[in-house]
Amino acid sequence: MDAIRGLLRFPLDRLERLLGTVFPAHWNPLFNLGALGFFFYWVITVSGIYIYIFFDTGIHEAYQSIEYMTNEQWYLAGVMRSLHRYASDALIICLLLHMAREFSLGRYRGARWFSWVTGIAAMMLIYMAGISGYWLVWDKLAQYVAIVSTEWLDWLPIFGEPVARNFLAPGSLDNRFFTLMIFLHIAVPLFALAVLWMHLQRVVKPVINPPRGLAAGSFLSMLALSLVLPAVSQGPADLARVPGNVGLDWIYLPLFPLLERLPGSVTWSAAMAVFLILITIPVLPPMKRSAAAVVDLGNCNGCTRCDLDCPYEAIAMVERKDDSPFSMMPQVSASLCVGCGICAGSCPTSMPFRRRADLSPGIDLPDFTMAMLRDEVEAVAKRISGPGRLIVFSCQHGVRASDVKHGSCAAVSLRCIGQLPPSFIDYVLSRDLADGVLLAGCKENDCYNRFGLRWTEDRLAGQRDPHLRARVDRRRLKTVWCGAGGNAWLDAELAAFSQEMASLESLPGKAHAQAPRVKEDAAHG
Amino acid sequence: MADIMRYAGQAVFYVCAAALTGYLSFRPLYQQTHPGLAQIKLSFSHGAQRVEDCRRLTTKEIAALPPSERRPNTCSRERHPVYVEFSIDGELLYSKSLEPAGLSKDGPSRTYQKFLVEAGVHAVTARLRDSGREAGFDYEMEQQLTLAPGQSLAVDFRSEAGGFILK
Numbered sequence: 001m002d003a004i005r006g007l008l009r010f011p012l013d014r015l016e017r018l019l020g021t022v023f024p025a026h027w028n029p030l031f032n033l034g035a036l037g038f039f040f041y042w043v044i045t046v047s048g049i050y051i052y053i054f055f056d057t058g059i060h061e062a063y064q065s066i067e068y069m070t071n072e073q074w075y076l077a078g079v080m081r082s083l084h085r086y087a088s089d090a091l092i093i094c095l096l097l098h099m100a101r102e103f104s105l106g107r108y109r110g111a112r113w114f115s116w117v118t119g120i121a122a123m124m125l126i127y128m129a130g131i132s133g134y135w136l137v138w139d140k141l142a143q144y145v146a147i148v149s150t151e152w153l154d155w156l157p158i159f160g161e162p163v164a165r166n167f168l169a170p171g172s173l174d175n176r177f178f179t180l181m182i183f184l185h186i187a188v189p190l191f192a193l194a195v196l197w198m199h200l201q202r203v204v205k206p207v208i209n210p211p212r213g214l215a216a217g218s219f220l221s222m223l224a225l226s227l228v229l230p231a232v233s234q235g236p237a238d239l240a241r242v243p244g245n246v247g248l249d250w251i252y253l254p255l256f257p258l259l260e261r262l263p264g265s266v267t268w269s270a271a272m273a274v275f276l277i278l279i280t281i282p283v284l285p286p287m288k289r290s291a292a293a294v295v296d297l298g299n300c301n302g303c304t305r306c307d308l309d310c311p312y313e314a315i316a317m318v319e320r321k322d323d324s325p326f327s328m329m330p331q332v333s334a335s336l337c338v339g340c341g342i343c344a345g346s347c348p349t350s351m352p353f354r355r356r357a358d359l360s361p362g363i364d365l366p367d368f369t370m371a372m373l374r375d376e377v378e379a380v381a382k383r384i385s386g387p388g389r390l391i392v393f394s395c396q397h398g399v400r401a402s403d404v405k406h407g408s409c410a411a412v413s414l415r416c417i418g419q420l421p422p423s424f425i426d427y428v429l430s431r432d433l434a435d436g437v438l439l440a441g442c443k444e445n446d447c448y449n450r451f452g453l454r455w456t457e458d459r460l461a462g463q464r465d466p467h468l469r470a471r472v473d474r475r476r477l478k479t480v481w482c483g484a485g486g487n488a489w490l491d492a493e494l495a496a497f498s499q500e501m502a503s504l505e506s507l508p509g510k511a512h513a514q515a516p517r518v519k520e521d522a523a524h525g
Numbered sequence: 526m527a528d529i530m531r532y533a534g535q536a537v538f539y540v541c542a543a544a545l546t547g548y549l550s551f552r553p554l555y556q557q558t559h560p561g562l563a564q565i566k567l568s569f570s571h572g573a574q575r576v577e578d579c580r581r582l583t584t585k586e587i588a589a590l591p592p593s594e595r596r597p598n599t600c601s602r603e604r605h606p607v608y609v610e611f612s613i614d615g616e617l618l619y620s621k622s623l624e625p626a627g628l629s630k631d632g633p634s635r636t637y638q639k640f641l642v643e644a645g646v647h648a649v650t651a652r653l654r655d656s657g658r659e660a661g662f663d664y665e666m667e668q669q670l671t672l673a674p675g676q677s678l679a680v681d682f683r684s685e686a687g688g689f690i691l692k
């Protein structure tokens with residue numbers, strides 16, 4: 001499984017970086033695939049409503065009415081028809097990429113199984129909706145699609161009368177069939193929308209609308225395509241003839257030639273196998289489940305920051321029943337918690353300056369505590385020497401700590417960059433454990449845990465609790481959002497930063513060294 | 526300047542994405558069947574004759590039934606299978622005994638088959654028995670057909686219409 005993920009990750013990573021050179025990070029189409037999917041869904045809805053006004057149900061009328069739109073009213077209905085088609089194609093392209101990306105990034109396990117499984121359901125419905133759309137045109141392609149799909153369905157012993165008999169010969173088909181198809185073509189996408197609503201139930205603050213610039217670009221490109229290459233029909237259906245040559249929509253119908261040629265037993269077993277694999281992926285090995293965060297009430301003051309920062313809504317603030325002066329306390333839902341540690345990073349009691357026995361924050365990861373993190377920081381600090389010493393805090397979803405090999409640098413791996421309480425940066429610099437601190441994480445706007453990176457930037461900028469203390473010399477801090485595979489980028493940044501720190505060193509008056517080593521308490525800067 | 530280059534880069538991306546979408550939406554063309562071929566579909570849905578006609582029950586039989594189910598007639602709804610043979614130019618391409626649908630075997634027997642042939646003249650023979658007889662056929666059709674390239678011809682069956690029908 002990991003090998004397949006790697007195989008998908010590589011080209012996607014390349015494409016992400018390539019697009020990153022021309023798009024600002026929050027416009028990168030690959031970071032907005034779900035939102036683009038929604039955007040195209042709305043384009044399809046609006047264009048669909050418009051062409052429905054002119055559409056006649058009926059064996060001859062359907063084709064005629066679409067010909068009218070394409071030829072007589074090409075400037076509006078024709079364009080709408082083309083938009084309807086191309087936006088549907090673009091939707092599938094976005095969804096396939098969305099799915100491949102979530103899979104390649106491992107975003108389908110743990111609490112995310114729900115989004116994964118509902119995503120698969122939505123995907124199947126969208127395919128059904130698209131395929132049913134091709135029937136409505138009742139041209140040669142429609143005839144091909146109708147016959148192949150009904151013959152395929154007929155392999156299952158569920159319909160008494162073979163449905164494909166509706167297309168046996170001219171005159172076999174009646175108008176009611178069209179009424180049924182148009183009903184399906186409207187009902188299935190609506191049902192898909194309901195499933196998509198569920199899809200996002202467990203996603204905190206989902207990005208549903210793409211940024212305006214990206215939406216505008218996507219819409220204009222589809223509009224331009226509609227004008228340059230309008231969608232046209234392929235001649236009226238004629239049941240007295242085999243469709244022969246058809247211009248297939250390979251985005252919706254790539255499997256049709258196989259459905260047509262292979263026996264039903266093969267295609268149905270393959271379909272079932274793929275379906276089962278897809279929906280069981282979240283529980284297939286290798287399972288790596290981190291322990292859920294644990295609350296230590298003795299150190300919790302009920303400030304709610306952990307609840308605000310958890311990207312998985314795994315924390316709920318509930319009434320506190322003991323005789324403490326605080327009225328609320330966090331409660332972790334172990335089934336939603338993925339063990340990212342962002343809550344521990346947000347807790348005001350995560351203070352490395354405390355004595356060892358006291359370094360126990362209100363909320364912490366049992367298998368990677370703040371005390372362990374501090375021990376590790378101190379251990380790696382001993383390994384670096386010389387001018388320009390750096391400690392790198394790297395997220396496990398970005399460049400691996402073991403890959404950080406630059407001379408005077410040592411790295412500590414975190415569950416998420418958001419696990420790092422800003423006070424650790426202060427700690428490293430004020431205790432002179434290193435000359436500079438570098439944070440390395442996922443790509444900008446593409447945090448594995450969705451908000452770890454954003455919360456970190458806000459904390460460093462003093463816009464979100466806990467703040468990075470004002471006394472920290474900002475020149476000694478650097479962030480590199482290079483993502484996994486960004487090793488070369490990180491190496492270059494490390495080399496430059498280390499050199500910069502070495503030259504700072506030679507200047508008189510190291511700012512942070514003069515900071516008094518005050519005895520810290522739970523209050524922070 | 527750098528900004529212009531970035532926008533130009535984005536434009537290139539959009540053009541490529543649109544071109545790919547537009548292309549895959551129609552091309553490459555797919556050739557479903559070789560242009561020189563024609564297709565014959567053999568498909569029908571036909572209920573064979575009943576295994577047993579309705580008949581009067583004997584007094585003994587009536588007496589054997591539970592009192593609430595006593596009736597003068599019995600009508601088993603079970604049907605015979607339909608046996609069908611289909612040949613083109615003397616070559617037997619399909620022969621099958623089609624079981625009636627339904628748990629009590631009272632529904633129609635159905636089939637749906639497709640055959641590809643070279644365009645041109647062909648002798649098509651279709652035979653069917655639905656009366657449970659051991660040999661021979663209840664319906665038979667023999668036809669010389671001229672099929673144009675790409676033509677699709679259906680051979681259906683309706684006993685009310687006298688047997689096999691070409692569509």
Ligand code: HEM
Pocket residue numbers: 033034035037038095098099102107108112115116117118119120122123126196199200203205206207208450
């Ligand atoms: C049918 C159309 C679909 C639409 C419109 C859609 C849309 C979205 C959106 C808007 C998000 C939130 C993204 C964010 O804010 O970071 C999302 C998340 C997600 N989608 Fe989809 N999606 C679709 C289908 C799928 C499919 C087919 C899969 C895979 C089987 C899938 C897997 C996921 C997963 C795992 C997440 C969770 C991401 C997270 O928790 O970080 N989606 N989707």
Ligand code: SF4
Pocket residue numbers: 292293309310311312313314315332336337338339340341342343344
């Ligand atoms: S570890 Fe992450 S997912 Fe779990 S409660 Fe903390 S912030 Fe939420």
Ligand code: SF4
Pocket residue numbers: 295299300301302303304305306307329330343346347348349361362363
């Ligand atoms: S952030 Fe810490 S102190 Fe605040 S509610 Fe959560 S556990 Fe308690």
